[in-house]
Amino acid sequence: MIEYTAIIRDTAKKLLKDGKVDVFIGYKKGTVPMMNEPVVISDPEKVDTLHWDSLCGLNLCNYLTKRKDKIGIIANGCNSRNIVTHILENQISREQLYIVGIPCTGVIDHRAVLRAVGNKEVLDVQEQGDKFTVSGNGFSETFDKAKFLRTNCAVCTHRNPVIYDEMVASPVKEQEGVDPFEDVKKIEAMDPEKKWGFFTKMIERCLRCYACRNSCPLCYCPTCFVDESKPQWVGKSIDPTDTMTFHIMRAYHCAGRCTDCGACERVCPVGIPMRQFTKKLNKDALEYFSWEAGLNPDARPPLDVYKPDDYNDFVK
Amino acid sequence: MTNKIFTKEEWTKALQGLSDSYKVFVPVKDGDFHTFKPMNATKAPDFDFQNTRLSARSLVYPQAERMFEYSLDENDPEANIIKETPKDYSPQAIVGIRPCDAHGFKIVKPNFDNKEYRDPWWIQHFESTVLVGLGCNQPCSTCFCASVGGGPFNKDVLDVLIYDLGANFMVSGLTEKGEAFLSKAQGGKAADDAAVKQAEALATEAAKKVKADVPTDKLKDKVINDLFAAPFWQDVGFACLNCGTCTYLCPTCWCFDIQDEVLGKQGDRIRNWDSCMFPLFTLHGSGHNPRDQKFQRVRQRFMHKLKYYVDKYQGGVQCSGCGRCVRYCPVNIDIRQVAELMNNY
Numbered sequence: 001m002i003e004y005t006a007i008i009r010d011t012a013k014k015l016l017k018d019g020k021v022d023v024f025i026g027y028k029k030g031t032v033p034m035m036n037e038p039v040v041i042s043d044p045e046k047v048d049t050l051h052w053d054s055l056c057g058l059n060l061c062n063y064l065t066k067r068k069d070k071i072g073i074i075a076n077g078c079n080s081r082n083i084v085t086h087i088l089e090n091q092i093s094r095e096q097l098y099i100v101g102i103p104c105t106g107v108i109d110h111r112a113v114l115r116a117v118g119n120k121e122v123l124d125v126q127e128q129g130d131k132f133t134v135s136g137n138g139f140s141e142t143f144d145k146a147k148f149l150r151t152n153c154a155v156c157t158h159r160n161p162v163i164y165d166e167m168v169a170s171p172v173k174e175q176e177g178v179d180p181f182e183d184v185k186k187i188e189a190m191d192p193e194k195k196w197g198f199f200t201k202m203i204e205r206c207l208r209c210y211a212c213r214n215s216c217p218l219c220y221c222p223t224c225f226v227d228e229s230k231p232q233w234v235g236k237s238i239d240p241t242d243t244m245t246f247h248i249m250r251a252y253h254c255a256g257r258c259t260d261c262g263a264c265e266r267v268c269p270v271g272i273p274m275r276q277f278t279k280k281l282n283k284d285a286l287e288y289f290s291w292e293a294g295l296n297p298d299a300r301p302p303l304d305v306y307k308p309d310d311y312n313d314f315v316k
Numbered sequence: 317m318t319n320k321i322f323t324k325e326e327w328t329k330a331l332q333g334l335s336d337s338y339k340v341f342v343p344v345k346d347g348d349f350h351t352f353k354p355m356n357a358t359k360a361p362d363f364d365f366q367n368t369r370l371s372a373r374s375l376v377y378p379q380a381e382r383m384f385e386y387s388l389d390e391n392d393p394e395a396n397i398i399k400e401t402p403k404d405y406s407p408q409a410i411v412g413i414r415p416c417d418a419h420g421f422k423i424v425k426p427n428f429d430n431k432e433y434r435d436p437w438w439i440q441h442f443e444s445t446v447l448v449g450l451g452c453n454q455p456c457s458t459c460f461c462a463s464v465g466g467g468p469f470n471k472d473v474l475d476v477l478i479y480d481l482g483a484n485f486m487v488s489g490l491t492e493k494g495e496a497f498l499s500k501a502q503g504g505k506a507a508d509d510a511a512v513k514q515a516e517a518l519a520t521e522a523a524k525k526v527k528a529d530v531p532t533d534k535l536k537d538k539v540i541n542d543l544f545a546a547p548f549w550q551d552v553g554f555a556c557l558n559c560g561t562c563t564y565l566c567p568t569c570w571c572f573d574i575q576d577e578v579l580g581k582q583g584d585r586i587r588n589w590d591s592c593m594f595p596l597f598t599l600h601g602s603g604h605n606p607r608d609q610k611f612q613r614v615r616q617r618f619m620h621k622l623k624y625y626v627d628k629y630q631g632g633v634q635c636s637g638c639g640r641c642v643r644y645c646p647v648n649i650d651i652r653q654v655a656e657l658m659n660n661y
Contacts, residue, residue, distance in 0.1 A: 030648040032458060037648040038555040058647065063554070111348055119348065121366060121456050137454070205346075207370075207379070209560035209591070211646055227596045236575050236588050237380035267646030269561045270369065271348055 001105055002053040002127045007168040008074055009047045011100050016044035021072035021098050025063050026050045033122045033134075034110040038063055053127050054145060057107040059263040061085075061217035064092045071097055074168075076104035078152075078261035080161035081294025082217045085257055088294075088301065091220060094163075101164030103172040106145070106153035107262070108132065111271060113148060117141060152262035152275060155180040162295055180260070181283045187276065199244070199277075205270040206243045208236075212264035212274050213250055218257050225249060251277035256285040256303040257293050318489040318498050319507035319515075324363070327485050330501040331355055331411060337500050338446065339408040341375055343368055352410060363412055363480065366456050367638065371417045371567035372410050373424075376441045379564075379589045383437070383574070389581040398585065403437065409446040409497060412478070415470040416461040416638040418447045420567025422473045423636055426629045427570050446497045449474040453518055455526040458639035460652060462528035465632050469519035479515035486515045530652045531659040532633050536626050538661065543623055544615070548657050553614030555647035560591035562617065562641035562649075568634050571597070592616045618654050 012024040028039040029051040036056050039049060040063070052074065060073055061082035071092075075083055083099065086092045113134055114122065123136045133142045155178045160171040187195060210226075213219045226234045226246050234249075235242040251274070258278040265275055285291045289302035306315065322330060331340050335355050342361030344353040349369040350362065382401040389395055421442060428438035452459070452468035461467055471477055475494030479486040486507050489495040507515075563569040573590040576583055590597055593614075598607045607613050625634035635651065642650050 031650040031653065032643060032648065035645075035648040040554050062557075115348065121454075123457055207560065207564050209564050210594075211557060211559035211561050214557035214559045215646060223595075227594070229596070229599075235577055236573060237577070237586050238588075239380070267557065267559065267561070269565060269644045269646075 022069040024072035084294040101161035461637035463530035468522040553611035563591040
């Protein structure tokens with residue numbers, strides 16, 4: 001996907017020069033391999049900072065919340081679905097946005113790359129089409145990107161943006177025949193005790209740094225429930241009960257809203273696979289409400305709408 | 317100064333023996349990364365690592381520590397009397413700590429142990445700790461210990477220094493505490509001149525590899541308010557998520573919050589690590605928050621490390637160059653670049 005970089009730069013330059021947008025939000029190339037930094041640009045002469053490659057794995061929608069200006073932004077499938085969710089939840093208006101759509105072939109799992117090279121230090125990554133070469137002191141290896149996709153990208157069925165003003169390239173073929181919930185089904189099959197054990201072990205390393213929460217565009221509350229002090233809902237030590245409360249409550253706040261973009265897992269400094277929580281809720285939203293978040297800017301999400309003719313008695 | 321040679325197997329065995337006299341913490345592979353764990357028979361220490369994901373600071377300064385406890389039961393004759401929670405100050409050894417992380421303890425010491433304040437818990441934990449460092453033969457590209465007063469084989473603060481000679485370790489006692497630790501280690505033999513020379517060569521080689529060009533020399537001469545009002549903070553902070561990754565992984569961050577937790581009639585007063593990245597860190601009781609914007613919090617972290625600390629303690633920057641924040645900041649905010657911006661402003 002690195003070839004999109006030049007097109008993104010040209011598009012941003014034009015948009016800024018023509019005054020169609022005040023700022024343009026994208027990525028710049030990181031100072032260390034496999035890391036890229038979100039950046040906002042307002043000067044058309046500085047668009048050469050912009051960069052895109054298969055390691056841009058955050059969610060840029062996170063940087064849109066409550067902005068007042070006119071914004072150009074790049075968006076692949078999942079990021080665009082979060083933009084739709086942001087519009088539905090009144091965090092930004094469609095009129096403020098110029099969305100440059102990215103047909104996405106998936107983001108590389110940097111942890112899988114490190115494992116593949118025996119956790120040696122990677123000094124350089126070069127992307128060539130559907131392959132990439134990783135090198136460091138005394139080694140250089142070329143891998144197929146398709147085998148190193150992040151687990152959310154490997155089962156993604158919405159690679160193309162669902163909302164955009166222009167595309168940087170033709171849409172890519174959507175993946176078919178993938179089961180996004182294979183792992184969830186395994187956990188569902190466990191008895192309650194085993195399930196509790198699974199999740200307890202999963203989060204035992206958590207530092208409560210809140211990188212997962214803060215990288216998520218859904219988490220825009222002015223004060224998160226874990227930060228409330230009057231009353232204080234959750235303890236602030238690393239007591240496992242408090243940590244579990246944080247993770248489960250966070251996940252529930254994402255029910256029917258999560259696009260499985262994977263930013264939470266990407267940013268975790270200790271590698272917790274917290275999508276195991278949100279994916280179960282995505283599965284429920286799909287099974288109970290035929291709902292996948294952020295696909296349609298005209299449909300209200302199932303959990304923020306009331307219908308007098310709802311087939312469930314308890315809401316009547 | 318004792319220099320002893322152990323084969324790697326002998327060294328692991330010696331550490332097992334030392335576990336009778338010390339709580340021995342060693343690097344252990346835990347999933348994708350290394351972490352300090354108490355030595356035990358089931359999981360062998362693994363000294364083949366670049367650095368542990370988290371610094372060793374929690375072994376001296378726990379992330380959550382019970383300071384006091386109290387009873388709220390009116391029938392208890394000691395109701396409402398706050399008593400210090402008993403703590404474990406038996407000798408401990410952190411074996412395999414990198415010199416940068418040991419240097420981190422030196423950097424935070426003036427905060428916990430100075431003329432005005434003496435933090436009894438930090439001091440006692442620190443004094444009961446033997447720092448058994450492992451020199452870095454292969455510093456990472458993100459390491460810059462040599463720019464901030466350290467080095468890959470820096471002996472400062474360490475009690476023992478281990479040199480990885482390939483099949484063997486050469487282990488050098490550096491302080492009385494370190495010599496006492498080594499005297500209890502079974503096995504090994506005195507190092508000959510050839511081993512000492514090999515160790516010295518490793519240190520010289522490593523020093524050449526580590527980056528020493530992160531500029532901090534002009535920071536002390538800058539005017540605080542000029543740096544505070546510098547135009548670059550919005551740009552530096554744009555991508556920041558305000559998560560606690562940088563501050564929690566850092567060996568030199570020391571901020572804490574104090575909380576009371578009550579269960580039934582039993583209460584605990586706990587101090588927890590806190591982070592200047594969190595809005596709650598500066599939220600006043602009135603509801604006012606003097607750092608309610610993201611860029612202000614980002615600025616605080618860099619100003620504290622690279623200017624306020626420099627001015628207050630006159631001993632360089634509050635950074636040991638371990639590079640963790642550079643490697644693990646989820647949005648790639650790079651302290652090396654910010655140091656350059658500030659130093660050259």
